Amino acid sequence: MKATIKKSELTPGVPKLVMVDDTPVCVALIDGEAFAIGDTCTHSDASLSEGELNGSLIECWLHGAEFDMRTGEAVTPPATAPAKKFDVHIDGEDVTISRT
Template sequence: MTTSAKPEGPGGASPQDGYVKVCALEEIPGDGALGVEIDDTPVVLARSGGDVFALNDICSHAEVSLSEGEVYNGTIECWLHGSCFDLRSGKPTNPPATQPVATYKVKVEGGDVYVSLGDD
């Protein structure tokens, strides 16, 4: 399931800190993933070891949705060819993928998950 998030604020403008509320924490399965879309960007939210991570939801090898894969040992596995990506860095940990996927900043406040697609 993919949900869509739009920036909150007057006239749809992004919040000043650049974060967008995307879902409630409870919507992301423990040690699992949830696909969302933020301003037309596909994002996978993954929970691992109690932390939440956000990465681009498109595998850099086969261009399929990573949110349909499994989360384990701090990685998310592409369901099609088995490439795994480190949740912290987005770097592939095994072939056939050789290129990383983008990672995004995440914060959890009051039971809600916020993501920033912007640079630091």
């Protein structure tokens, strides 16, 4: 279960939705490193990639929960459960996202 995109498809500070098979994943380039977590907010059914990225924290647009893109941890309520973390491997221009 993996997906590969081009690094040029990622804009620093702008989250991107990538489908890994049938699973929506939120991918972001932060300080030159790419991170990926499950795109569906663990509080309810909202797409995290439509939210705003502040440093390594992505804020859900629906009720304001924040998740750490580096770990998936839910750091701000109302979400409490972590988002699933995905592995990201950068090889030249290729960015491969896979399930841990």
